[in-house]
Amino acid sequence: MRKLENHSLKDLNTFGIDVNARDFIVIEHETDLFRWVESHGYEDIHVLGGGSNLLLTQDIDGYLLKNEIKGIEIIVEDEETVLVEVGGGENWHEFVLWAVEHGYGGIENMSLIPGTVGAAPIQNIGAYGVELKDVFEGLNAFHWEKGEEWVFTKEECGFGYRDSVFKRALRNKVFITRVYLRLTKQNHSLNTSYGAISKELTGKAVSIRSISDAVIAIRQSKLPDPKVLGNSGSFFKNVELSKETFSNLQEAFPSVPHYIMDEQTIKVPTAWLIDQCGFKGVRYGETGCYEKQPLVLVNYGHATGAEILEFSKKVQKKVQEKFNVRISPEVNIW
Numbered sequence: 001m002r003k004l005e006n007h008s009l010k011d012l013n014t015f016g017i018d019v020n021a022r023d024f025i026v027i028e029h030e031t032d033l034f035r036w037v038e039s040h041g042y043e044d045i046h047v048l049g050g051g052s053n054l055l056l057t058q059d060i061d062g063y064l065l066k067n068e069i070k071g072i073e074i075i076v077e078d079e080e081t082v083l084v085e086v087g088g089g090e091n092w093h094e095f096v097l098w099a100v101e102h103g104y105g106g107i108e109n110m111s112l113i114p115g116t117v118g119a120a121p122i123q124n125i126g127a128y129g130v131e132l133k134d135v136f137e138g139l140n141a142f143h144w145e146k147g148e149e150w151v152f153t154k155e156e157c158g159f160g161y162r163d164s165v166f167k168r169a170l171r172n173k174v175f176i177t178r179v180y181l182r183l184t185k186q187n188h189s190l191n192t193s194y195g196a197i198s199k200e201l202t203g204k205a206v207s208i209r210s211i212s213d214a215v216i217a218i219r220q221s222k223l224p225d226p227k228v229l230g231n232s233g234s235f236f237k238n239v240e241l242s243k244e245t246f247s248n249l250q251e252a253f254p255s256v257p258h259y260i261m262d263e264q265t266i267k268v269p270t271a272w273l274i275d276q277c278g279f280k281g282v283r284y285g286e287t288g289c290y291e292k293q294p295l296v297l298v299n300y301g302h303a304t305g306a307e308i309l310e311f312s313k314k315v316q317k318k319v320q321e322k323f324n325v326r327i328s329p330e331v332n333i334w
């Protein structure tokens with residue numbers, strides 16, 4: 001365990017916001033966590049992974065625990081699958097590359113998502129038709145309220161679209177230490193259903209590696225690199241509407257793009273709503289909407305978290321006024 005005081009978080013969040021953590025504690029093993037809790041209790045704790053889904057609007061006055069628990073280990077193996085235990089502090093994309101290298105499938109569509117493995121269950125990360133829950137078997141977490149380590153099954157995690165129990169009833173109440181994922185050993189369940197992937201793969205053999213390469217190429221062409229232009233990926237979630245609300249919207253805006261999720265739910269891309277409000281590529285001081293993808297809010301270099309938050313509220317308000325639809329942040333605001 002390492003401890004630092006008044007530590008700058010500028011390089012530890014992908015928006016590149018310069019705030020300090022009063023008490024910054026690096027957790028490298030579960031025992032660090034147990035020792036920490038024994039001596040300090042459970043109050044005023046925030047958990048930090050890769051800082052890629054955070055908007056920091058102020059200094060962190062409490063304790064900030066940075067997850068650096070590492071390790072990738074195959075626990076069980078059969079002819080078709082491997083069950084892998086991954087330390088929560090492992091970098092997600094590096095873990096995907098490890099899986100690709102070993103020929104294990106199931107997560108290649110989620111290549112290049114920033115952040116840690118331990119944060120992946122928080123919002124059930126997903127991309128190009130695959131979500132974490134598709135390969136998820138369980139996780140270990142330190143449960144602040146119970147004061148002990150807890151094992152969560154997939155059902156107990158309550159996964160939904162960019163959602164889990166850790167964003168609702170258990171928000172800020174756990175520290176995820178290890179995650180268990182079941183990956184396939186065969187090329188048989190590869191998902192190329194997203195148009196962009198099949199286009200990128202034209203003329204190439206479909207494999208775990210070629211899908212990962214295609215996803216990396218697509219993402220690099222579409223999304224800003226946080227090292228160059230601060231951002232946290234999609235700032236807002238896509239909108240899920242009831243059938244009735246959607247038909248009212250469609251009556252007023254017949255060209256609204258949409259995807260039918262199930263009999264009751266229709267998803268509308270928030271990027272389209274924001275674009276229709278004229279925000280695509282719009283700069284507002286040091287922040288604004290990315291020119292190629294308006295769902296991504298960016299920091300042109302010197303934005304404060306408060307400025308980005310204020311701009312996000314403007315976007316929200318305009319969308320509400322024009323479409324009577326409420327868009328909500330995917331990003332965690334501290």
Ligand SMILES: Cc1cc2nc3c(=O)[nH]c(=O)nc-3n(C[C@H](O)[C@H](O)[C@H](O)COP(=O)(O)OP(=O)(O)OC[C@H]3O[C@@H](n4cnc5c(N)ncnc54)[C@H](O)[C@@H]3O)c2cc1C
Binds near residue numbers: 051054115117126
């Ligand atoms: C360029 C870019 C592209 C992105 N693309 C995608 C995408 O395609 N799909 C997608 O789903 N997301 C995407 N994201 C969002 C982000 O990468 C994910 O949400 C990622 O899982 C966040 O991981 P993190 O370690 O950076 O979490 P952080 O930002 O550090 O934390 C996010 C939240 O999780 C909590 N948390 C973190 N670790 C733990 C832990 N071990 N235990 C308990 N709580 C914890 C934090 O307290 C915080 O509330 C993108 C982000 C960027 C910058």
